[in-house]
Amino acid sequence: MQSYYNMNQTTLSIALDYVPEENHPARYIDTLVESLKIDYHYQFGRPREYDLAAMLKLVLLAYTYGIFSSRRIEQFARENKPAGWFIAGQVPSYRTICRFRISEELAQLTTESLNNLTVFLKEQGLVDDVSFIDGTKILADANKYSFVWRKNTVRFDKMNRDQLVTMLGELHEAKVIGEVPAGSELTPESLDAIIGVIEDKLVTLDEEVQATKKVSPNPAKRQRRTLKSQKRKLDERCQKMREHQQQQAIYGNRNSYSKTDHGATFMRVKEDPMQNGQLKPAYNLQIATSNQFITGFDLFQNPTDTRTFPTFLAHLKSQQALGKIVVADAGYGSESNYRYCEDELDEHTFLVPYGTMLKENSRKWRSDDRKVMNWDYHEKDDYFIDPHEVRFNFNRYSERTDKYGFTRQFKEYVAEKYDENHQLIPAALTPKGNLRRISVNEAWEYFKAKERKLLSAPETGSIYAQRKIDVEPIFGKMKASLHFNRFSVRGLDKVKNEAGIVVIALNILKLTAVGRLRRQKEHIKNTKLRGIRVIRRDALMPLLLYSGSEDRPCSF
Structure with missing residues (x-):
């Protein structure tokens, strides 16, 4: 910096075109999004105030920097030069960014982006025909104490129905309603019909009370007071039954859900600061990788990997992202999964050990x-x-x-x-x-013997040995480097959109690292061809330590 420094002096502003440096993530993102050829046509409703391609580029670049909040993405777009290059200086508000992250178009954009990127990686020889599959739990944007359990819903619903049967029996003894047949199924609609009969009875009692105002004590008033109390209790029980039916519909095939995010399921996650195994609302993210590039992903509400395997394989096959050899850990080894692979995907080879193999x-x-x-x-x-x-x-x-x-x-x-x-x-x-x-x-023993034979062979055994160094580093990069441990949106569809953005961002970072490594190798190769001796810094470290300072290297 010059010795004379004055921010208030009169200057002449000159606009210069900015282009990111070579092998910058912004370049890969720009090429990827432009390959989609996004063409949005306004038809009905309010016209879109932002360009889909520019917003997708901005969000992808922000996720590669580990920025996931809409407000921070807005700040990032205002202060970062590659981000400003994407949006041409037009900074969107955080509300616009948030609407884009939960839009329906984003699901199609992320799917097409991942497919195009996978095709490019195959053309460049960066991925092979082996799919490594694994999963991880990622926390939902929900309160950890907002759980609703299926067992409690079933228990409370049974208690509520028992009390309803008792109340209906009392009303029958009072000759307010007819007899309810034993074993009949109580529904909110049938209860509404019974409540309608009680309301008609209350109208009759009101007329009788008006006709006998001077009678004291008035038996009609006493009967009306009792019937009103029973109707109020019946309304409460009917509302409880509706709540329990609504909860059963939200559960689906799950045993729990969160009041804050109905799509989240309570499961054990590795992020457990209290070390007490507390269940937390989360989603199960399944990915398929090849050479540390993610070729496919899907999001599940099941806490166990075993039940997600057939559905995930079918999804990968529909996206043409399933390799000829599929590798997974022992958490996926079960008779149902082995039978599905042999019946539906017999042209693929599965290297999946069972739980007791070791x-x-x-x-x-x-x-x-x-x-x-x-x-x-x-x-x-x-x-x-x-x-x-x-x-x-x-x-x-x-x-x-x-x-x-x-x-x-x-x-x-x-x-x-x-x-x-x-x-x-x-x-x-x-x-x-x-x-x-x-x-x-016998079927289970057959599948076990088949997997033992495959994993004992040197060729397939060496492929399975690559699992830990292929798929596990992806989760380390996601959680430890990018610090993506929690989703920022709610709902299964919206969460799946955000997972797609994270997956593409991880692929962009890996592609950048591969490009940087290739450039370094080419530089070393060209240097050697010019006859210049290349001395690695780690080779000079003993001499630097011997000289006593790195700033004053010894002469040699």
């Missing part, structure tokens, strides 16, 4: 006599022999259906009670004296 290789597991897999099996006659020489013969087939509607097939084996000499075998009985029985799920 334990089955341990010495403790293999030496456990209680594990059926350690018993001797004779396939010809279909029987097992346990380590106590007890024979288990096939008895029957059985089925079990879980609460999600998935049916498993089992083969039941029963121990032989007597030996060849017709002597009782003590080891064939349980401690209570019943015959020992075991159930074997």
Whole structure:
């Protein structure tokens, strides 16, 4: 800076065109958004006051900087030069930014942007035909103490209906209404009809009271007072029944939701400062990556990854983002998922271990006599022999259906009670004296053997070994670097739009890092071709330390 500095002197303002430097995230964002060829036609209603392309560029750039608030994005647009380059100096208000983030057009824009970016990455050879799948929980914009539980709703609804039955019985004894048949289903509509009968009875009592004003004590007044009290209580119970039905509709297939954000489900998240395992309102974000680029994502209200797997795979296939090889951790390994993959996606290879795969290789597991897999099996006659020489013969087939509607097939084996000499075998009985029985799920054993074979092979095993260094760093970049731990909008559709913005921003940052690395390699290569010796700074560190100061390097 010059020695003479005066901010109040008269100057001549000269407008200069600004262009971001090479390999800046703004350049990638500009190329990506321009490839969408956004063409918005005004038809009805109030015309849009902002350009969709400019707003999308601004929001994407703000998210790459870790700025998620609408007010801070407005400040960012006013003070940041690349952001000003996007909006051509026209700073939108925070209300405009907020309306854009929850608009219906944003969902289509983020989907098309991610698809175009994935196509570009494939053309550049930056992604391969392997999809690594994993999920994480992200907090919702909701109060953590605003929970509503399905079990409580069911319990309160039962109590409310029991009290309604009692009240209707009292009204029947008072000959106000007719008898309600036992076991009949009470609905708000039927209660409204009963309340209408009570109101008609109250009108009759009002006329009777007017006709007998001078009678004291007046039995009509007493009956009217009692009937009014019963009607008020019946109105309250009917309103409670409507609330419970509304809550059941909000639950869907979930067990909880938040009063502040009905789309959020209470689940355990890693952000647990109190270390007490408290459930918090959150969403389950599932992503598919390849070479640390996100090729697909979806948002779920289920806290467990197992139930999201088939739906997410179908979504990836519809978006043409599912690789030939799919890799996921043991949280996705279940019989229902394996069966879905084999029936619906047989052209893909799935490297998904099951939960006990590592334990089955341990010495403790293999030496456990209680594990059926350690018993001797004779396939010809279909029987097992346990380590106590007890024979288990096939008895029957059985089925079990879980609460999600998935049916498993089992083969039941029963121990032989007597030996060849017709002597009782003590080891064939349980401690209570019943015959020992075991159930074997042949389909589950088949899928387990298939995954063990795939993951034991050197080629596929090396691919699975890349899972931790491919998909896990994405979540670290999202939460630790960008500090995106909580959504800023409410509602499943709006939250999914914001998740799309975050996913594209992470891809832009990764693309920028790859471009920077390539430029450094090209610079080193060109320098070597010119015959200039390149000395790395880490190679000079011992000499700098020996000289005592980095500012005064030693001569050599």
